[in-house]
Amino acid sequence: ADGVALGHGSRQHICINNPVFRDRAERIANALAAAVGNDPRVLAWQLDNEFRSHVGGCHCETCRDLWAAWLAERYQEVELLNEAWHSAVWSETYQNFAQVPLPGPTPFLHNTSLVNDFRQFSQQCINRFAHEQADIIRAHSNHPVTHNSGLGFDLDNADLFGALDFSSFDAYPSADNHSAFLMNLDYFPHLANGRTVLMETSPSHGGSVRNYGVPHPRGFVEAEAFANYASGSAGFLFWHFRQHRGGSEQAHGSVISAWGQPTIGYSSAEAIGRLLPAVKPLLDCSSTAQPAVAVHYSDHAKGFLATEAGDGAGYRGLISTFHAGLVRAGIQRSLLPVEASLAGFRVLFTPFVHHLSGQDRERILRWVHDGGTWVCGPGTGGRTEHHTWHADSALGGLEDAAGVEPVFQFPATGSGSRGSILGHSAVLSRMSTFFRSRETDSPGAATALGTVAAGPAEGLEFATERRIGAGRMILLGSYPGTGDPDDDGAALGAVVEYACAGVLPPVRTAGGNVADYPRWHNGRLQHWLVNMGGQPGAFTLLRPARKLLGKQDVHAGNGRQAFHPALTLPVGAYTLGAHDYLILEDIKEEHSL
Template sequence: MDELFDGRLLYGAAVYPEVLDAATFAADAAHMRRLGMNTARLGEFMWSALESVDGEIRLDVLDRALDVLGANGLSAIVCTPTATPPVWLTHGHPERLHHTADGVALGHGSRQHICTNNSVFRDRAARITRTIAAAVGNDRRVLAWQLDNEFKSHVGGCHCATCRGLWTGWLAARYQEVDLLNHAWHSAVWSETYQNFAQVPLPGPTPFLHNASLVNDFRLFSQECINGFAREQADIIRGRSTLPVTHNSGFGFDLDNAALFENLDFSSFDTYPSANNHSAFLMNLDYFPRLARSRRTVLMETSPSHGGSVRHYGVPHPHGFVEAEAFANYASGSAGFLFWLFRQHRGGSEQAHGSVLSAWGQPTIGYASAEAIGRLLPAVKPLLDHSSPAQPAVAVHYSDHAKAFLETEAGDHVGYRGLISAFHAGLVRAGIQRSLIPVEASLAGFRVLFTPFVHHLPEQDRARILQWVHDGGTWACGPGTGGRTEHHTWHADSALGGLEAAAGVESVFQFPATGSDSRGSILGHDVVLSRMSTFFRLPENDAPGAATALGTVTGGPAEGLEFATERRIGAGRMILLGSYPGAGAGTGGPDGSGAYDGGAALAAVVEYACAGVLPRVRTAGGTVAEYLRWRNGRLQHWLVNMGGEPGAFTLLWPARKLLGKQAVHADNGSHASHPALTLSAGVHTLGAYDYLVLEDIKEEQSL
């Protein structure tokens, strides 16, 4: 594939010509262009406007909208409208609707209310997609395609009759023989043994809990089904269009993102973080660029001011935060930044959502941010065009399969997303540049790897990682990793499968440490131990290559054992964490005990593991984030303060300042040339939501 979007960087918003009169839509398009926008996304909820009666498809609304956008210099991302089926498709047909685990059929009036596995839906979805793709598939006004909208953002697996039949077939294909299923699931427990695949139920209501293996497999089945729908839609489009295809995903949806984007041309994501949780925004930038064929991403939806609906009012962002988001977005290598939405909806359920223009056409509190980004993009684009993102030295495994495991086994009521977000936030606070990668991804170019909360670590991935360690990598494995088989059962030979043998330790106890008065000491920090934990015994000899203690249990049922160990393996080392060292994010963290160390112990473990790869610009402990880029063999430091107070950063060597926020907005956005300044080594301050671009130099004249 040629360079994505021919090297263009996108800036724009979602628009809805189907709900506006022609004059208003034309005025909005002109207004978008005046703000410096170059892209509009449309069509994801347009189905009934295109096909008001079954089989009578008229694309007039879409075609007129593309004309207006094109006349104003705006390229279009066209979406397939399958997230909002028209009423004629479901009225009087409850069998086509999405059914909850309780057997309730969801009705018309929102979105994602239909079963995406239903054959009638798939036929009509294919027809509307085929018609749109044939009409505008290679239209000069169109830039890219988006499939549907936010797959599984509102619903999980469907329990309708269609899905019941598909579930039976999926199990038969996966296990071949029902005896193999019974063995894998340990279905003899509670006399759950099945005689044929048709007897295996959907995980609906029961007096207590379903077998964990059944629940976990149903999550996997549901993820594979929606990805199958995505492949079908993408294939239809590619038969009629050469334009790139994506889907707007997110961390909170019931998806396998890595598998979804394997078949798509670029990734895109939606995110609505609060300003006081800026690491949640950065987490998207650390993950989604690693997916899809082009290894490029676009921020497809975020708010210019606040989220919200008629049920929930969002909190407006402080002035400057959204511009800081946009700077970080482009600095990270993202190819686009789009708002949801340009003009506020007059009706519907999201009337209270932030927008660029109000329902009556006046600038909102988010308008200033839209103006600011319109000045930012032309200022940074020349720098971005002549540089490329530097791969971080540190990787963190992110796994939607692990998320499914922890939804099945949420014994302490803390989900995977909260845990991995807290872990990621610790890396951000430590000032460590990082990438989030799928478990199966290549480790080429990385020097440190963290694998937390991955309940099941496939044997082939463990072997591949250990070879990377032998070649010189540092692997911090755990906490919460390796304790289950692929079927969500305990291992038969040890607590953590093959991890203990690799780490050179013996597992002694495994129990939920939360609330057990378990305490430990690690790297000079006394900590409360929490979550399902594994405690180790070291070998009795101290032969070369033997494991050594890193964290020792000082109180509780496992007192005297180890909860963290280290072992040299070839040219690298393996750190095994058996328990969460300290409470996590928020009040009381994962264990809810109220004992919170501010993440100091975790930060100490992170810094210990990352010894030798610490950055040249130190941002630890504050709100300053850094993205590294290469230009002509020199390293650039794109720094942004994501916080509402001044933040500090430390230069270990002098650096030349290429751009700052003040220059972006000086001279009415003309970006007139300003003399380059040299910042000396030492501590510097970056104002609230301020940003700048530095480039390494030899020590010359200092400022």
């Protein structure tokens, strides 16, 4: 990103736009696919490895020329680029597209529109390369094509997997940050026709010669595997199998050591070898149940907050904290691209999406009118697609839908701003919009949920609710809390509980350790419960259920247990041990969550 060319000596040191590389990559893909394209030992094709995991856009001469051509195609006339970017600020007006620089070192900061467009250009280039490679393979092979991606990479994952056959991802979470692992399970199954595989994870710990990893506690990897399969993923693969003797990741966990002996990760592989045969019959005769709650996850929003990280908070950290709040509240959820269908969902959260297109806004509002609950914000809608302020509104039309009049927009972090929402007092933080409800006698008027008690916007509102048709829109203009590790998340949790009233699941989990992955079997709802934490976790049954399988059964070699009256669990509170798992099935038939 600093415009300095990187040399040979690591990985990802090539430009995927370079014509010589592109020619050689096409030759290699053609040769490989022609040689083994229909070999029965080939299950699938993986393109490359972790696109953009270390680097973002390239700054070579090839990319400079392609960048100018991309801008010309996007804007047609350079005057339109200047107008959209407000390039007159600090004399950045261009006379032709070739003058527009790559975002290299500058005395201060680049134009936000330039930085965001360059990121979009770079993401489109890598995806075009991936899709071309997939087309080459498909000319010789009927096997599916994927790529192992991740939430932290500089990619547009929704677009990447839109032309691949299934999604796959790599995840190396620490045991004390297990909600980060669950984020992958909530997101990747919703790409590429709903098929996904965990392509890489560590059997014991991650790490490199620069940063040693901390070994996972016993049972954590087995719990990861259980959650992975329960969520709908079709595979769980280790990296490494055999420890690297050389290179930068010699210290990375493996199943077998460099000298051929079992490592501390070997027991995890053995445990999963017992787990999978025990749960496979249950997996084969059941299907994942769609949660009632969805959260928008946007790689474009991640780019906006990489460009504008004014309070030091990146998108991944913010959305991870928001997601962890749902996990703590025991809310089953899906992470969706902004453009994804909302069919079957009843509650939607759209936080930190700086730019929300008018098309997406109107589509979501139609869903609200039909009965959905939309929690919009915080940090949503305040910028145009070019990362500029709106000229005729504060939130790009969201204020009209919400029935409010924005008054102030400013960074609330450190401003002394405090507010009260749903009976909870909280510090207000992040770039915020404060407003007042529009005065009207209409039954569809907005009502205040959160008011500012102190700070520059004292007396205004930061959260409102408005009925729209059969549904409701909750506008959240500021983050209720700090999002820091010492924030108990009570205010945000109250918003989650309020929005999700009426769609709470039949199994409630609390504390963030126990996750429930519901599955359908012959009209009955199954609960695949797993404790990802290192301490016992609680869950509450709101309907009686019978036990199908537990971790103790798997380790004892009993496999699937036959139904028996003694295995019926009545309504009540239960405890699940550290890294334990349990499969229950409701006694009563249901047809929806």
